[in-house]
Amino acid sequence: MTLDIPKNSVGIVSAEKVLIDKPLTLACGVVLPSHELMVETYGTLNADKSNALLICHALSGSHHAAGFHEGDDKPGWWDSYIGPGKPMDTNRFFVVSLNNIGSCFGSTGPTSINPQTGEPWGAQFPALRARDWVESQRLLMEHFGIQRWAAVVGGSLGGMQAMRWALEHPDKLANSIVIASSMKLSAQNIAFNEIARRAIKSDPEFRDGNYLQHNTAPRRGLALARMIGHVTYLSDELMGQKFGRELRSGDFAQGEAEPVEFQIESYLNYQGDKFSGDFDANSYILITKMLDYFDLSREYQNDPVQAFGHANCDFLVVSFSSDWRFAPQRSREITDALIAAGKNVSYAEVESDQGHDAFLLPNPRYEAVLGNYLSRVADQLEGAV
Amino acid sequence: MNMELINSPVRNWVNANSRVLDLGCGDGTLLAELQQSLKVRGYGLEIDPTSINQCVAKGVNVVEQDLNKGLENFADNSFDTVIMTQALQAMRYPHLVLDEMLRIGSECIITFPNFGHWKARAYLTLRGRMPVTKQLTYQWYDTPNIHFFTYSDFETLCRERDIKVLHKQFVGEHFPDRQLKNVWPNLFAETAVYHLSK
Numbered sequence: 001m002t003l004d005i006p007k008n009s010v011g012i013v014s015a016e017k018v019l020i021d022k023p024l025t026l027a028c029g030v031v032l033p034s035h036e037l038m039v040e041t042y043g044t045l046n047a048d049k050s051n052a053l054l055i056c057h058a059l060s061g062s063h064h065a066a067g068f069h070e071g072d073d074k075p076g077w078w079d080s081y082i083g084p085g086k087p088m089d090t091n092r093f094f095v096v097s098l099n100n101i102g103s104c105f106g107s108t109g110p111t112s113i114n115p116q117t118g119e120p121w122g123a124q125f126p127a128l129r130a131r132d133w134v135e136s137q138r139l140l141m142e143h144f145g146i147q148r149w150a151a152v153v154g155g156s157l158g159g160m161q162a163m164r165w166a167l168e169h170p171d172k173l174a175n176s177i178v179i180a181s182s183m184k185l186s187a188q189n190i191a192f193n194e195i196a197r198r199a200i201k202s203d204p205e206f207r208d209g210n211y212l213q214h215n216t217a218p219r220r221g222l223a224l225a226r227m228i229g230h231v232t233y234l235s236d237e238l239m240g241q242k243f244g245r246e247l248r249s250g251d252f253a254q255g256e257a258e259p260v261e262f263q264i265e266s267y268l269n270y271q272g273d274k275f276s277g278d279f280d281a282n283s284y285i286l287i288t289k290m291l292d293y294f295d296l297s298r299e300y301q302n303d304p305v306q307a308f309g310h311a312n313c314d315f316l317v318v319s320f321s322s323d324w325r326f327a328p329q330r331s332r333e334i335t336d337a338l339i340a341a342g343k344n345v346s347y348a349e350v351e352s353d354q355g356h357d358a359f360l361l362p363n364p365r366y367e368a369v370l371g372n373y374l375s376r377v378a379d380q381l382e383g384a385v
Numbered sequence: 386m387n388m389e390l391i392n393s394p395v396r397n398w399v400n401a402n403s404r405v406l407d408l409g410c411g412d413g414t415l416l417a418e419l420q421q422s423l424k425v426r427g428y429g430l431e432i433d434p435t436s437i438n439q440c441v442a443k444g445v446n447v448v449e450q451d452l453n454k455g456l457e458n459f460a461d462n463s464f465d466t467v468i469m470t471q472a473l474q475a476m477r478y479p480h481l482v483l484d485e486m487l488r489i490g491s492e493c494i495i496t497f498p499n500f501g502h503w504k505a506r507a508y509l510t511l512r513g514r515m516p517v518t519k520q521l522t523y524q525w526y527d528t529p530n531i532h533f534f535t536y537s538d539f540e541t542l543c544r545e546r547d548i549k550v551l552h553k554q555f556v557g558e559h560f561p562d563r564q565l566k567n568v569w570p571n572l573f574a575e576t577a578v579y580h581l582s583k
Contacts, residue, residue: 332450335448344426346437346441348449349449351434365434368434369441372438
């Protein structure tokens with residue numbers, strides 16, 4: 001197909017499979033002797049390797065953050081913010097985006113073969129914590145020969161990794177950019193995740209997580225899980241605006257044979273079905289568990305100020321007004337703790353009716369804040385400040 | 386009004402390497418300067434998106450927060466100096482904001498337009514209408530300045546609340562203000578700059 005690629009796009013991109021041939025000790029104690037990561041990079045690494053940005057994806061993200069894969073008409077998941085002249089400006093930065101372990105877009109995860117059994121890992125893939133992703137990302141950093149990230153950037157679960165980086169490897173990043181995130185999930189967040197997991201496990205095709213060995217997949221369960229998630233990522237307001245009570249088919253008049261279907265029903269079913277074809281159910285369970293267990297300050301006596309006391313980088317924190325999954329209050333708590341710890345931090349609460357998904361979508365104010373912040377980071381690297 | 390005249394006493398009263406909170410920090414000019422010259426660890430609170438963007442571009446720590454919704458998120462004595470320039474008159478409850486500033490900071494610096502200035506008095510007396518001057522440029526219906534007060538009013542408030550005045554300075558740019566601002570501040574000071582503690 002022919003596609004008009006916008007000027008401010010990174011263009012056609014392709015992924016590289018990187019073998020990390022070093023042992024990775026996971027938080028649960030299991031050691032992966034080696035692992036593979038799918039990686040995309042955009043822009044050029046400068047001579048002293050100081051201009052690298054690390055992109056951390058969220059629950060369902062992949063390495064494909066920007067540009068177009070050959071033949072695709074949809075760009076990567078963060079294309080609005082990565083590209084020439086965009087906030088993560090590929091004319092100035094070398095952007096590294098990977099698919100993390102435990103996910104299902106080609107990196108080592110539940111769909112990979114467990115070398116010890118010769119079978120897919122499936123539900124036996126070891127439990128993961130955000131710190132395991134950070135550790136794997138650090139090994140990838142070594143692969144590129146990068147000493148210090150100019151910034152680690154992420155939204156939602158990605159923001160959790162950006163914070164974890166700041167505590168675990170204080171001297172290996174100059175900036176941590178934490179978007180629509182939280183220091184830990186609320187009970188309500190965990191509740192939604194558990195409903196999603198129960199939906200997957202209730203599908204008879206789940207087969208205790210060993211569905212790949214039976215050449216099947218719990219697609220109905222996963223679709224349902226995604227539908228629940230999707231509702232929580234949007235705001236009530238936006239859903240009303242976008243779909244209202246419009247009908248896709250049928251009408252309210254009595255006697256019509258065709259059943260009434262609201263637009264929102266059709267939309268959610270479509271999203272659920274699409275997702276259940278693209279994503280792996282075991283990965284969904286694994287990563288939602290990772291979200292649930294994330295607690296930034298647990299090993300710092302549950303004191304976020306003490307936790308952030310270990311950080312040595314500057315922070316940008318951004319939240320969105322209508323995000324009720326990771327509400328602005330969660331970001332204010334991060335900001336307050338950073339101020340009390342004496343760290344440099346700026347915080348913007350961006351007006352948006354797009355709910356949690358706002359961090360992925362175009363928004364002039366969000367673009368300006370992120371763009372101004374990173375432009376200063378680039379100025380400093382280039383010696384202009 | 387020349388902001389430099391207001392900011393220069395502020396610079397003298399802030400200690401090097403101290404922790405500074407600027408309430409309503411605008412585009413971050415003052416904080417950027419204090420960071421540069423005195424190496425302070427500064428944070429500004431602001432609600433205007435354009436100003437926030439300007440702060441971020443300058444490398445000034447800025448936090449989006451509405452001062453009228455309280456400052457409970459800041460601990461007692463967590464800053465050396467809390468600054469508020471030309472914004473007290475726009476607060477819903479200026480006296481409570483003042484209490485909060487003195488709770489959070491060991492010292493405070495406040496600057497405000499003196500509504501007792503002769504030009505404001507003359508405007509109201511002679512024209513019989515609410516003053517619109519170079520410093521107070523808004524009409525009565527669209528002004529963010531909802532609490533007009535004078536130098537004398539502020540002195541009284543400090544006395545009533547047992548607030549210590551460490552220093553004060555008056556700003557008047559032109560004749561006769563420049564000559565008379567210290568003689569009769571309530572009439573000739575356009576702006577008052579106060580350094581306070583508990």
